[in-house]
Amino acid sequence: MATQYMYYPGCSMDGTGKAYHDSIEAVLPELNIGLAELDDWNCCGATEYMGISPLRSQALVGRNLALAEKQKNGTDTLVAPCSACYVNLARTDAYVRESAELAATVNDALGADGMSYTPGSVKVRHLLEIMIDDIGLEEVGAHVTRPLKGLKLAPYMGCLVSRPDYDDRWQHREHPHALDELLLALGADVVDYSRRTDCCGGHMTQISPETGLELIRRLIVEAERVGAHALVTVCPMCQMNVDFYQREMNHHFREDHHMPILFFTQLMGLAYGMPAKTLGFGREIISARPALANIGIESPLTEEEEAAKAAAAKPARRKRGDPTLPSPAPREDEEVLR
Amino acid sequence: MPKAAVPPPPAPSGGKRAATFQEEVIAMIPADSRLETCIQCGTCGGSCPSYADMDHTPRQIFALIRAGARDKVMDSNTPWMCVSCYLCAVRCPQQIHIPDVMYALKAKATQEDRVPSHVAPDFSRTFVDYIHKYGRSFEVGLVAKHYLRHHMTRLPGMTTSGIGMVTKGRMGFRPHTIKGLEGLNAILDRATELEQAKQRSVYEEQPQAGGAH
Numbered sequence: 001m002a003t004q005y006m007y008y009p010g011c012s013m014d015g016t017g018k019a020y021h022d023s024i025e026a027v028l029p030e031l032n033i034g035l036a037e038l039d040d041w042n043c044c045g046a047t048e049y050m051g052i053s054p055l056r057s058q059a060l061v062g063r064n065l066a067l068a069e070k071q072k073n074g075t076d077t078l079v080a081p082c083s084a085c086y087v088n089l090a091r092t093d094a095y096v097r098e099s100a101e102l103a104a105t106v107n108d109a110l111g112a113d114g115m116s117y118t119p120g121s122v123k124v125r126h127l128l129e130i131m132i133d134d135i136g137l138e139e140v141g142a143h144v145t146r147p148l149k150g151l152k153l154a155p156y157m158g159c160l161v162s163r164p165d166y167d168d169r170w171q172h173r174e175h176p177h178a179l180d181e182l183l184l185a186l187g188a189d190v191v192d193y194s195r196r197t198d199c200c201g202g203h204m205t206q207i208s209p210e211t212g213l214e215l216i217r218r219l220i221v222e223a224e225r226v227g228a229h230a231l232v233t234v235c236p237m238c239q240m241n242v243d244f245y246q247r248e249m250n251h252h253f254r255e256d257h258h259m260p261i262l263f264f265t266q267l268m269g270l271a272y273g274m275p276a277k278t279l280g281f282g283r284e285i286i287s288a289r290p291a292l293a294n295i296g297i298e299s300p301l302t303e304e305e306e307a308a309k310a311a312a313a314k315p316a317r318r319k320r321g322d323p324t325l326p327s328p329a330p331r332e333d334e335e336v337l338r
Numbered sequence: 339m340p341k342a343a344v345p346p347p348p349a350p351s352g353g354k355r356a357a358t359f360q361e362e363v364i365a366m367i368p369a370d371s372r373l374e375t376c377i378q379c380g381t382c383g384g385s386c387p388s389y390a391d392m393d394h395t396p397r398q399i400f401a402l403i404r405a406g407a408r409d410k411v412m413d414s415n416t417p418w419m420c421v422s423c424y425l426c427a428v429r430c431p432q433q434i435h436i437p438d439v440m441y442a443l444k445a446k447a448t449q450e451d452r453v454p455s456h457v458a459p460d461f462s463r464t465f466v467d468y469i470h471k472y473g474r475s476f477e478v479g480l481v482a483k484h485y486l487r488h489h490m491t492r493l494p495g496m497t498t499s500g501i502g503m504v505t506k507g508r509m510g511f512r513p514h515t516i517k518g519l520e521g522l523n524a525i526l527d528r529a530t531e532l533e534q535a536k537q538r539s540v541y542e543e544q545p546q547a548g549g550a551h
Contacts, residue, residue: 011474011475011476011477012475012477015477015478015508015509016477016509019508040517040518042473042474042522043468043473043474043475045466046465046475048465049462049465049466050441051417051441051444052462053530053533054367054438054441055532055536056526056530056533058368060469060522060525060526060529062525063518063525094369095368095369098370102369105532108528108532109528109529109532110525111528112521112524112525112527113521113524113525159423159425163424163427163428164427164428165428174428197425199423202423203421203461206461207418208418210391211419215387215388215421218387244499244503247498248492248495248496251495284506285499285503302502304498304502
């Protein structure tokens with residue numbers, strides 16, 4: 001019987017974080033973990049709703065907690081794979097536990113749709129915490145069939161898992177080693193990455209690009225300095241910032257970095273011997289192929305590589321002034337009729 | 339659909355003193371922020387990854403709030419430059435919920451429509467509007483709307499990566515509407531009423547500063 005958790009995927013799982021979604025779907029059954037998606041969940045508000053109306057954003061998140069309280073069936077744990085969702089859900093739960101006045105206000109608002117939430121009745125946890133605390137490193141390592149030896153990974157946990165840490169679960173809020181240990185259990189070479197909980201820029205890439213790109217650059221430069229082949233993340237927002245905006249960052253600073261960023265679940269799947277394609281590899285903008293080549297794994301081609309390959313496969317155009325007759329040569333892969 | 343903008347709290351009426359700016363800000367924060375306990379040590383600014391782009395460091399903002407320098411605070415870009423990484427919050431010796439203070443200042447500025455630049459508030463508003471419309475975020479619509487409005491010049495450089503996002507199946511073109519959308523908006527409307535009531539009470543509850551003047 002699989003261990004069941006309630007699951008709050010978050011809005012990016014169907015879009016920008018698709019590779020995370022794919023790899024979670026592939027890896028969790030292997031670990032005998034079942035996820036029951038929270039029925040009819042709504043957006044957590046990301047980092048935006050708090051800046052429009054802090055109190056309304058508590059009610060917005062309160063609805064998700066109320067749904068989880070109603071849906072809990074043998075488990076009171078609500079798992080969020082996205083660090084921003086995780087912190088928003090955890091914040092509201094922590095605040096209504098702390099303040100009876102806020103709990104009353106949130107419940108008053110929830111009452112408008114006949115809902116209510118009992119403070120503390122749902123435990124909000126990040127997917128990484130489930131791996132480390134519930135499944136345990138031993139079990140995570142026990143499923144490894146293809147150790148990632150030779151792949152140098154920078155464990156980039158991002159800011160919002162070990163901070164603000166409403167429930168004092170983390171011993172080190174600035175230099176936690178949970179992700180390092182998980183990657184070590186997969187047999188990977190983990191580099192000492194000092195920027196492990198630095199900010200990826202969050203929504204700065206949308207509202208103040210110079211600020212955001214600078215923060216992204218710091219992460220990448222440090223990863224390169226310690227010789228990492230790739231960054232490993234636990235958050236779709238971090239992934240999006242470092243991956244999608246890396247080209248703009250290169251252009252902005254007149255530099256040429258190529259640092260892929262992967263989800264930790266993708267690497268778990270690789271170590272468990274699953275094919276790269278089913279784990280969402282190839283969805284990244286900054287290709288992970290060169291990184292994976294270090295351990296002899298072929299990752300699906302990214303769009304650009306695909307285009308380059310197609311261009312190379314096309315017969316070259318006849319040069320101007322070429323005196324020879326244009327006779328079509330058989331393509332290499334074609335069976336020649338004789 | 340919830341009311342678009344929350345009007346600023348009404349001016350205090352007879353017999354009541356005006357709330358201090360710090361009281362106003364604190365009323366905007368859902369939980370106990372401990373803002374009034376700031377000892378001006380500056381650990382926050384020293385920890386902040388984006389302090390270089392801020393008009394004032396967080397410490398300066400807290401001093402200005404305490405001094406009642408409303409205009410300086412409201413015109414400062416500091417809250418908008420906060421990346422919500424919580425590094426200041428975990429280092430603060432007084433355990434002040436610093437990002438919450440920044441959120442409160444942002445909300446105050448958007449509600450009073452007094453913002454140093456429109457790029458950030460517009461992004462937040464567009465994001466929030468999609469939540470009101472569908473119950474979930476809608477990445478494609480958000481990005482399209484925001485970039486056409488504020489970042490036209492960035493678009494050409496993004497074409498290749500943008501096309502990549504589409505062909506790699508990382509862009510959902512159809513927004514998902516939750517079943518309980520009407521209920522969600524009823525909840526948010528009620529929360530708006532409660533928030534306004536709370537802000538009004540800040541004015542009503544302050545006793546006249548008594549004693550000799």
